Amino acid sequence: MIEFHLDPRSGVATYLQIVQQVKEALRLGTIDVGDQLPTVREVVADLAVNPNTVAKAYRDLEREGLVVARQGRGTFVASTLAPASLRHHDALRAGLERWLAAAEAAGLDEESVRALISSTLRETLARRVA
Amino acid sequence: MNAAPLDARGLGKRFRREWGLRDCTLTIPQGAVVGLAGPNAAGKSTLLALATGLLAPTEGSISVLGSDPLREPSVLAQVGYVAQGAPLYRSFTVADTIEFARRTNARWDDELVGDVLTRVAPSTKVGSLSAGDRARLALAIALGKRPQLVLLDEPFAGLDPLAGREFLQLLMDGVAETSATVVIASHVIADIERVCDHIVLLTDGGVRLEGNVEELLESHRILMGPRRPLGEIRGVRSIVRERYSGRQLTLLVLVDGPIVDPSWTIERVGLEELLLTYMAPERLPTPKPPERVPLRWHG
Amino acid sequence: MAWVTWRQHRAQVIAIAGLLVALAAAVLGTHLPIQAAYHRDTLSECLPPASRSGCDIIVRHFQGEFDSWATALRVLAALPALAGLFVGAPLFARELEHGTHRFAWTQGVTRRRWLLSKAALLGAATITAGVVASALVMWWRGPFDTLEGRMSPSAFDIEGLVVPAYALFAFAVGVLAGLLFRRTVPAMTATLVIFVAARLGVLKLLRPHFLPPLHRTALATDTGRQTGDWLLSDTLVDAAGRQITAGREDLAVLHAQQAGIDPHAYLVSVGWKRVISYQPADRFWTFQLVEAGLFVALAVAIVLAAIWLVRRTPT
Numbered sequence: 001m002i003e004f005h006l007d008p009r010s011g012v013a014t015y016l017q018i019v020q021q022v023k024e025a026l027r028l029g030t031i032d033v034g035d036q037l038p039t040v041r042e043v044v045a046d047l048a049v050n051p052n053t054v055a056k057a058y059r060d061l062e063r064e065g066l067v068v069a070r071q072g073r074g075t076f077v078a079s080t081l082a083p084a085s086l087r088h089h090d091a092l093r094a095g096l097e098r099w100l101a102a103a104e105a106a107g108l109d110e111e112s113v114r115a116l117i118s119s120t121l122r123e124t125l126a127r128r129v130a
Numbered sequence: 131m132n133a134a135p136l137d138a139r140g141l142g143k144r145f146r147r148e149w150g151l152r153d154c155t156l157t158i159p160q161g162a163v164v165g166l167a168g169p170n171a172a173g174k175s176t177l178l179a180l181a182t183g184l185l186a187p188t189e190g191s192i193s194v195l196g197s198d199p200l201r202e203p204s205v206l207a208q209v210g211y212v213a214q215g216a217p218l219y220r221s222f223t224v225a226d227t228i229e230f231a232r233r234t235n236a237r238w239d240d241e242l243v244g245d246v247l248t249r250v251a252p253s254t255k256v257g258s259l260s261a262g263d264r265a266r267l268a269l270a271i272a273l274g275k276r277p278q279l280v281l282l283d284e285p286f287a288g289l290d291p292l293a294g295r296e297f298l299q300l301l302m303d304g305v306a307e308t309s310a311t312v313v314i315a316s317h318v319i320a321d322i323e324r325v326c327d328h329i330v331l332l333t334d335g336g337v338r339l340e341g342n343v344e345e346l347l348e349s350h351r352i353l354m355g356p357r358r359p360l361g362e363i364r365g366v367r368s369i370v371r372e373r374y375s376g377r378q379l380t381l382l383v384l385v386d387g388p389i390v391d392p393s394w395t396i397e398r399v400g401l402e403e404l405l406l407t408y409m410a411p412e413r414l415p416t417p418k419p420p421e422r423v424p425l426r427w428h429g
Numbered sequence: 430m431a432w433v434t435w436r437q438h439r440a441q442v443i444a445i446a447g448l449l450v451a452l453a454a455a456v457l458g459t460h461l462p463i464q465a466a467y468h469r470d471t472l473s474e475c476l477p478p479a480s481r482s483g484c485d486i487i488v489r490h491f492q493g494e495f496d497s498w499a500t501a502l503r504v505l506a507a508l509p510a511l512a513g514l515f516v517g518a519p520l521f522a523r524e525l526e527h528g529t530h531r532f533a534w535t536q537g538v539t540r541r542r543w544l545l546s547k548a549a550l551l552g553a554a555t556i557t558a559g560v561v562a563s564a565l566v567m568w569w570r571g572p573f574d575t576l577e578g579r580m581s582p583s584a585f586d587i588e589g590l591v592v593p594a595y596a597l598f599a600f601a602v603g604v605l606a607g608l609l610f611r612r613t614v615p616a617m618t619a620t621l622v623i624f625v626a627a628r629l630g631v632l633k634l635l636r637p638h639f640l641p642p643l644h645r646t647a648l649a650t651d652t653g654r655q656t657g658d659w660l661l662s663d664t665l666v667d668a669a670g671r672q673i674t675a676g677r678e679d680l681a682v683l684h685a686q687q688a689g690i691d692p693h694a695y696l697v698s699v700g701w702k703r704v705i706s707y708q709p710a711d712r713f714w715t716f717q718l719v720e721a722g723l724f725v726a727l728a729v730a731i732v733l734a735a736i737w738l739v740r741r742t743p744t
Contacts, residue, residue: 184530211531217528229436230433231536268603
């Protein structure tokens with residue numbers, strides 16, 4: 001079961017944050033096909049957001065084919081975004097943990113780590129496009 | 131239901147010599163969670179009191195779910211209202227208060243009220259409840275009659291942030307359950323920004339700005355650039371506010387197309403900033419009622 | 430609305446019930462000595478029209494013994510006002526003062542139904558309380574009423590049909606005052622003032638004329654009056670029918686004394702008479718009906734006014 005977190009300061013619309021968090025959970029394998037997403041009422045009672053917002057997010061996800069709404073029973077995951085091999089996932093995670101340890105040893109704080117990752121990712125993607 | 135939850139036409143209310151509300155015309159869309167914003171004494175409480183028949187209009191008309199609340203007070207059975215300060219009978223216990231509501235409303239559902247009871251003993255006197263619990267009790271009572279319209283007048287006043295959050299949770303749960311239309315009057319934007327999809331801004335007794343939140347945010351931008359004489363800017367429909375500091379010029383504008391001039395830095399504007407700008411007295415002519423033109427492009 | 434009315438007003442209802450219980454206890458407690466004295470002095474043989482020598486003294490003795498209690502009872506004339514002050518006035522005033530009307534009047538009950546239900550239920554309770562109080566007093570005052578009648582205000586006002594009528598009237602005035610003044614203390618004050626003014630007004634100006642008063646002439650020396658009647662006026666007139674002032678009377682008495690004649694006999698010989706106007710005792714129930722009817726009609730009119738007004742109350 002996912003638990004959503006809302007960041008009102010992020011400038012990202014609430015419904016988009018929900019969509020992103022569902023996709024993230026799918027990628028990480030936290031939720032799998034057949035799992036039920038929290039009901040609109042549950043999300044709303046937890047986050048104190050407009051039910052229309054949650055409904056919109058779930059509709060968007062349904063349009064993308066990631067979830068399916070079953071009348072009267074809830075919204076369920078329909079397909080997954082996780083890469084085929086979970087083994088690569090584990091290896092990547094382990095590699096990342098080692099890199100983070102090295103960064104910490106090099107004296108980088110959390111902000112610097114994030115900045116380094118963001119800029120490197122951006123540049124790499126830009127080079128790919130170019 | 132075909133009638134709009136709340137519809138005001140040229141509504142005005144005078145108190146002795148001052149007008150609390152003047153020439154107010156607005157329609158609340160069904161199913162929306164509406165933030166009724168504006169500074170103190172802007173007319174928010176007056177508007178809600180007129181909607182519940184607690185005040186009679188001096189001029190104009192107001193209809194709630196298609197009925198005049200003064201001529202057909204039975205419509206109030208469909209309206210959940212929490213006045214400023216969440217007035218309840220202090221000498222009643224929580225159980226008494228719920229029983230009172232149960233007996234004065236034909237339609238009643240204990241479910242949402244039960245939520246409040248898990249934290250507060252039914253035999254507690256209302257007068258000894260914390261502000262947060264009292265507000266939640268008043269809200270639970272308003273929701274218990276399964277209303278089509280919920281009107282809240284400054285519900286967050288006197289509530290600490292946690293109590294305010296719990297209040298919103300209960301409210302949104304109630305909305306999810308009943309699909310009611312909600313109007314929350316608050317002079318603090320941050321409190322309602324989280325949940326509102328529609329905004330009505332009142333200043334000095336009149337409607338200053340009104341519209342769907344997404345559309346409003348989409349149709350305004352902040353432009354920053356070097357100070358220069360302003361002519362027409364492509365993509366800008368009108369300038370809402372100009373500000374200078376040194377050589378920098380900052381504009382808040384209404385847009386109607388993509389802005390291609392590279393000398394401008396473009397930013398989106400937050401809801402609070404937008405409303406504060408429209409609240410400020412020194413600025414421009416009242417914008418025409420916003421046309422519902424979908425403005426979707428990426429700027 | 431029955432539950433709501435009870436829950437909001439139960440303190441008042443219980444207090445009034447408590448008062449009635451206290452009254453009943455006092456009445457019961459003091460009844461025994463009175464009955465005992467009544468039989469001991471065989472006062473039944475002194476009732477008009479029967480009369481035997483010495484009755485005067487016995488009756489005066491009896492009255493003297495219990496007069497203080499009878500006088501204390503007259504304070505009960507104020508009791509009906511309590512219905513106005515403590516039940517009627519707070520009805521709306523308390524809600525409007527505390528702002529709870531913004532809660533109460535936005536539920537599924539319209540203001541008019543709110544007022545009608547409460548007025549009907551509390552009005553019925555008020556009438557019941559008035560009837561109980563009246564019955565208790567009438568029972569206690571039995572011996573006194575037999576001896577001295579009950580037409581005079583000191584008895585009339587606390588017995589019979591008028592007591593519940595006064596209470597209902599006070600209640601209605603309180604309700605309207607609460608609606609108009611919107612604060613408990615001003616409403617209570619206004620209620621008291623209006624109640625007293627209405628009671629005095631009716632007592633002084635209207636009640637003497639419910640039916641045309643009867644007249645009787647008596648000799649200047651006669652002291653007796655028919656017991657049980659309500660004496661309205663007792664004036665001395667000369668042979669021509671002109672009223673004699675106190676000064677003129679004094680002069681005549683002085684003249685007689687100087688001449689060595691008994692003053693009373695002198696007044697009679699001069700042709701002076703006493704003209705007495707009164708309302709006879711047998712009109713008691715008629716007058717009760719008229720006055721009670723008057724106050725009930727006023728109460729109804731006031732409640733109707735409140736019903737018309739309640740929709741228009743700005744808040």
